[in-house]
Amino acid sequence: MKHDWCTTAFFAGLLLSLGLGANAAADEVTITMAGGKYSPASLRLKAGDTIRFINDDNVDHNVFVPTKGFSVDIGKQEPGKVLTLPVMKVGKFEVECALHEGMTAMVEVSP
Amino acid sequence: MNRPFLLATLAGIVTLSGYAMAGPERVSLPQNYRDSLIRYLEVDRPDRKIVRFMYVNPEASAVARPGEDLPEGTVLIMEDRAAELDAGGAPKRTVDGRMVATDKILTLFVMEKRKGWGADYPADKRNGDWDYATFNGDGTRRADAKHDGCFACHKNRSQRDFTFTYWKSVADGTHK
Numbered sequence: 001m002k003h004d005w006c007t008t009a010f011f012a013g014l015l016l017s018l019g020l021g022a023n024a025a026a027d028e029v030t031i032t033m034a035g036g037k038y039s040p041a042s043l044r045l046k047a048g049d050t051i052r053f054i055n056d057d058n059v060d061h062n063v064f065v066p067t068k069g070f071s072v073d074i075g076k077q078e079p080g081k082v083l084t085l086p087v088m089k090v091g092k093f094e095v096e097c098a099l100h101e102g103m104t105a106m107v108e109v110s111p
Numbered sequence: 112m113n114r115p116f117l118l119a120t121l122a123g124i125v126t127l128s129g130y131a132m133a134g135p136e137r138v139s140l141p142q143n144y145r146d147s148l149i150r151y152l153e154v155d156r157p158d159r160k161i162v163r164f165m166y167v168n169p170e171a172s173a174v175a176r177p178g179e180d181l182p183e184g185t186v187l188i189m190e191d192r193a194a195e196l197d198a199g200g201a202p203k204r205t206v207d208g209r210m211v212a213t214d215k216i217l218t219l220f221v222m223e224k225r226k227g228w229g230a231d232y233p234a235d236k237r238n239g240d241w242d243y244a245t246f247n248g249d250g251t252r253r254a255d256a257k258h259d260g261c262f263a264c265h266k267n268r269s270q271r272d273f274t275f276t277y278w279k280s281v282a283d284g285t286h287k
Contacts, residue, residue: 054239066276068285069207075158095176095224102180 025082028052028084030093031105033061038105039094045109051085053077060099067093133231135258138223138244141168144188151286152276156195157212160202162212164190165276169285175281180272181224183240187277189220216248220261222274236262238273 006088024058026048031037034056043051055061055077063074070093087109099102120180141147155162167175171185193202193215202210221244231238236259245256270277280286 024172064275066152066279068280068283071276072150072155072157073163075156086208088204088206094279098264099267 011045011102022052031041031056032056033097036100036103038097038103041105043105043107045107046091047109047111049087049109051068051087051107053083053101055079055081060100061103062105063099064096065093066096067091114229126131133228133242133258135242135244137247137253138242139220140221140244140246140252141178141186141188142252148186148188149287151280153209153212154276155202156191157202158211159191160194160196161191161217162210163167164192164212166190167277174287175277175286177282180239182279183224183226185224185277187222187274190216191218191220192216198223208269210217212244218248218253219246219250220244221246222261222265224272236266238262238265239269241265250283 027046029043029045030048030052031043032054043047045051053063053074056079058079060079061077063072063077064082065072068093070089072085074085077083087107090106090109090111092106095105096109134193141211144166150164150166151172152165153162154165166188168184168186171182174182175185192212195211199205201245204210222241223238223244224241226240228242229237230239238261243252243258243261247253247257265273265275268275268278271282277286
């Protein structure tokens with residue numbers, strides 16, 4: 001009986017720790033760039049997550065964030081190239097392609 | 112010298128003078144810009160290991176309105192600073208993931224808007240009434256700088272008066 005309780009407690013603890021581990025782990029979310037659009041164009045993330053930008057188009061694109069406090073330019077992105085952007089700060093920011101006016105996405109980062 | 116010839120000569124001189132004035136030489140770096148202008152934004156550029164400080168003159172900032180073209184006399188400066196690097200050569204980051212700028216200024220890009228300046232450029236190049244100039248970190252003019260890239264890149268922000276950050280900062284209310 002004691003053995004059964006210990007076994008149950010062990011597995012419960014293991015499951016709990018795995019569950020907590022999964023929640024604490026940062027996610028990587030993909031945004032595709034093609035046809036003059038980011039897809040998805042709206043994204044909700046947690047601080048610590050990473051956005052993976054894939055240029056799935058046949059022209060150069062770019063990731064530029066003009067929002068104060070988040071502003072970054074990760075440079076020209078050629079077709080097929082993958083670039084990542086970690087998001088560490090809570091808030092909301094806009095992503096735009098410096099090469100194509102009107103190509104935008106919104107990202108909201110929660111704690 | 113007869114009168115028509117004199118008039119034609121004068122017209123030629125005026126025209127040539129106009130062309131000579133177009134270009135980076137008419138754009139100056141404001142004195143003591145770090146004290147006299149407003150720093151409205153910092154942009155990380157990790158691929159080049161630089162942080163860009165963006166400035167605007169207070170006269171323009173005082174009258175800029177969301178959604179409208181920027182006023183004549185607007186001066187915008189993009190100051191490229193070397194970023195602090197770790198032992199591996201990667202940019203250091205704050206807890207918010209922001210890069211850290213050093214005091215080392217590498218390059219200064221200035222764009223200025225004056226009524227009529229754009230008329231000196233062909234339509235496929237013209238950026239409204241803006242012109243551009245480049246300076247070294249010590250403030251001396253970089254005479255060999257080419258600005259075709261500035262015109263080409265800024266042209267695709269024609270809906271925001273040819274600016275990437277300031278018009279957007281005004282729209283967001285973060286420009287002061």
